[in-house]
Amino acid sequence: MIDLVQLRREPDVVKAAMARRGVSSGAMDAVLALDLQHRGLLQEAERLRAEVKFLSRLVGEARREKDVATAEQLAAKSRVVGEEERQATEATARVETLLRAQLLALPNVPSPDAPDGVDEKDNVELRRWWVGMDEGRAFPTYEPFQRVAHWDIGLELGILDLETGAKIAGSMFPLFRGDGARLLRALGSYALDQHCDAYEEIRPPSFALTETMMATGHLPKSADDMYAIERDGLWAIPTAEVPLTSMHRGQILDESSLPIRLTAQTACFRREAGAAGRDTRGLLRVHEFDKVELFAYCTPDQAEAAHADILRRAERLLQALGLTYRLLDLCCGDLGTSSARTIDLDVFSPGVDRWLEVSSVSWFRDFQARRANVRYRKDDGTTALVHTVNGSALAWARIWAALVETYRHADGSVHLPEVLAPYMGGVATILPRTS
RNA sequence: GGAGGGAUGACAGAGCGGCCGAAUGUACCGGUCUUGAAAACCGGCGUGGGCUUGCCCACCGUGGGUUCAAAUCCCACUCCCUCCGCCA
DSSP states (O other): OOOHHHHHHOHHHHHHHHHTTTOOHHHHHHHHHHHHHHHHHHHHHHHHHHHHHHHHHHHHHHHHTTOHHHHHHHHHHHHHHHHHHHHHHHHHHHHHHHHHHHHHHSOOOOOTTSOOOSSGGGOEEEEEEOTTGGGTOOSOOOOGGGOSOHHHHHHHHTOBOHHHHHHHHOTTOOOBOTHHHHHHHHHHHHHHHHHTTTSEEEOOOSEEEHHHHHHHTOTTTTGGGSOEEGGGTEEEOSSTHHHHHHTTTTOEEEGGGOSEEEEEEEEEEOOOTTOOSTTOSTTSSOSEEEEEEEEEEEOHHHHHHHHHHHHHHHHHHHHHTTOOEEEEEOOGGGOOTTOSEEEEEEEEETTTTEEEEEEEEEEOTTHHHHHHTOEEEOTTSOEEEOEEEEEEEEEHHHHHHHHHHHTBOTTSOEEOOGGGGGGTTTOOEEOOOOO
């Protein structure tokens, strides 16, 4: 949620910034008009309520002095004022509901650093990395045997069974098996072990209440993108960001406890409504995938460093896995609802010959904290909203795809990166199944 | 799923229609005393909102209701504890 007080104070500044992400000033004018109306009604309602309280006190005093006539007279008057008060309060609540709904629908104000642009075509590539780049080696040329799509490799090696996944839960629910399943487990364990030096490991619930989804900004906007369990009022989480943001919801944190850094691996569920058809083969886009998330609650001063640390850790993992990747600075038009600034990491997957998004490292400023009401107490005793930052490190389904394609050899086997060896129980190469 | 008990400030815990944003204790902050500390004593000590910055309003698990007036009475729900049932 954006800062209403700021919008009130400097509407032109906020409108200009929001225009960069394609939000018309009309939406904000509507909010400002409702705000003005709301405050007018609120004053009236509070004035009436104060009067009721005052009269009620007098009723009590009259009763105590056994002055029944005066008490009755005052009570009657209070009844009349009370009726006015009830109507004024109802009117105030109606406007407040409208105001809040419009405010919740507004996306975050983009950071001045975020590049201009209207969609993904305008994202700015910051840099690329590949094995040997530092020694001056050119961008890799991939061999013909690496130009095989992961769904074919998966079938050939018996490590990815999309057909059976579809039989169980429908298409885009992958089923990994054998060393393929183990590889997935290895990736998650390796990453968590890398992060737990500075980030507390969390295993949160996979489902969340509506208010939890509101806190991150996934609701009300993205209801169609998520799985809902209506009977129980629950939503399947699309990312660990959801539960982690609500861990300290409604709390006032000690400044000395910040930054609070958390990491969690969870299943992530996405309906991907409207995405059927293109770009959905194999593991390119799936309804359920595992992902390790890095998250931090911090002061505004700490946010930049916290954001940079998450980005650094995601990059370090990609480098350790020896995968080619690029960094994209998302333009204002392509920014997620809640984000002020986002850097995407795309891994290059040679078999499908395309860049796959495997991480999104975002800085939300106080947008989520305002929704989730997470504050911290400063030295001078005052409170302020925290900043939240998070990023994936990493989303494993697509990493899995890029890995088996990148590390496929001429004989069809897949040689795994060294760092995974301790997690693969000695399996360094995945061979075609003979049995 | 069934029966019973509970939810009040950082914590413990009183209040059970009006003078209650809330006693008391602990913790915390400031002061007096002291060479210093402890003890003792004194003072302070929740969050948010509105505007005429001094006042007003809201919040005692959540939502509704009764009443001139609700932390207090009534209803529903949520969560926690105990017991039974079921179950990894």
